[in-house]
Amino acid sequence: MQHYFLKLFGRPMRATACECERVGEPSVAQVLHILNSPDIHEKLVHEGGNVGRWVRTIPADDKLVEEIYLTFYSRLPANKEKEVAVEFLRRRPNQRRQAAEDLAWTVMNTLEFIFNH
């Protein structure tokens, strides 16, 4: 499968059975990809995607933030984190969908996500 994302993130060539073929080393290109990739952007803004669905079905800002954290980090946000994220959503009440996309994008670009997930 000629998938750019997989190749970029170290899919092993599978020329041998060796574990060592999997590349553990990150790169600027990987980081740029998560920052700017049109594919990822598409997935975030897609009507049928998760972010769109959450915005439609979760009216409470703090619950929306929890959903995002659970999905990306497999954990709930700490109190301080929840404060910052909720504040971010509240500052743009007429563009809640966009704000949620921005939050999801931001979470994807944190160290915790890039490195652990």
Added chain:
Amino acid sequence: MSLNSRYCDGIERRDFLRLGTAGLLGMGMSLAGLLEARTKAAERGKAVKDVSLIFVFLHGGLSTIDSWDLKPDAPNEFRGDFKPASTKVPGIQIADLLSKQSQQMDKFALIRSFRHHNSDHGPADHYLLTGYFPQAGFNPGQAPNNHRPAHGAIIARKLGARNSVPPYVCLPKMHASAGPAYLGASCAPFVIDADPNAQRFSVPDILPPPALAASRLDDRKRLLASIDRFQKSAEVKANRGAQAVNVFQQKAFALMTSPAAKKAFDIHAEAEKLRDEYGRNSLGQSCLMARRMVEAGVRCVTIDHINWDTHSDNCGTLKRDLFPMLDPAMGTLFRDLAERGMLDSTLVVVTGEFGRTPRINGDAGRDHWGPCFTVALGGGGIQGGRVVGKSDARAERPASDPYGPEDLAATMYHLMGIDPDDEFFTPEGRPIKIANNGKIVHELL
């Protein structure tokens, strides 16, 4: 704001903290270290100027007995189809088909007595790209597979970045042995994973999606800075991989907002005529991109071009496909650099991982041959129009002055103002010479 913690000399201070005491023992670039290096170089009577490197790697192994070191008097089974022809420099002859670079012969030199002990893809590549033959347990299938840092990584470490462009770039893809090894993330190359000859060439992911307003990007960056503050847990701080991601994110943002980088990456700004002269193929356009990037301040550009591994129909393939790419690319690059006054400050090296067998095989091809081949190099202080060393009657072995990949490394570093006898310390505290005890090829200077 945490996203912009650079000092004016472009050094990421966090790198030193991450590396601990090993960073203080001779690894890494400090202002004091740079001044010391420059003083030492000046004491040796060498003018200190910024020299950049364009390393053109002819992946698979160029047949140098058919290009730069012809043996017209050798028997039929060795000779090949091409005839030597005079160049701009009296006394130097190269293949008649290489007419463009022939006119630029005064700008580059040939080492005809180059040799090493290995004729396998993989280890030989590593040897040429790092100056070190890999150790036991080397896995060529890994990417990167470096046991020792590639030249570009060493240059990035010793000289640092300039003008907010990456110090070390690979294109049109990264060779598996072009990695930083123990020097780590901050010396890894920026890889342009795209063919600069493609009609709609652009460096992937360097710009945000067009649908995104600039103000939204700013909002996101601010949010990222405030959320990331919460991620600075002790485990994350202690983890080298995680810190590497941090480093890369800094670099990524810098790259996205650097006007110099944007300009350098925009090959479409180049005149069509010049693009034609370099050759509309990935080798020609990569050489042109390399020139642009050097202009923008990149210290080392490594071009990995395939495929030179002519096991069958060697001369046919050279004549039809490979020389028509190599000749305009090299010829135009040297001419272009000279015309722009960049030749003195740009070192160009052209070589494969080995040469090819002087005895032609049953498929009219040539197989791998490490024991004797020719390396071409010019600019950056090299005296052009010279031949160093010679090979024997059939180009099977050097007849004089043998030189190897460690000597090439030593020479390149020397020309760039880096002391080839310098050492790095690995994270375990082991000293490793950067140029593997190579000797400077003085006949080139």
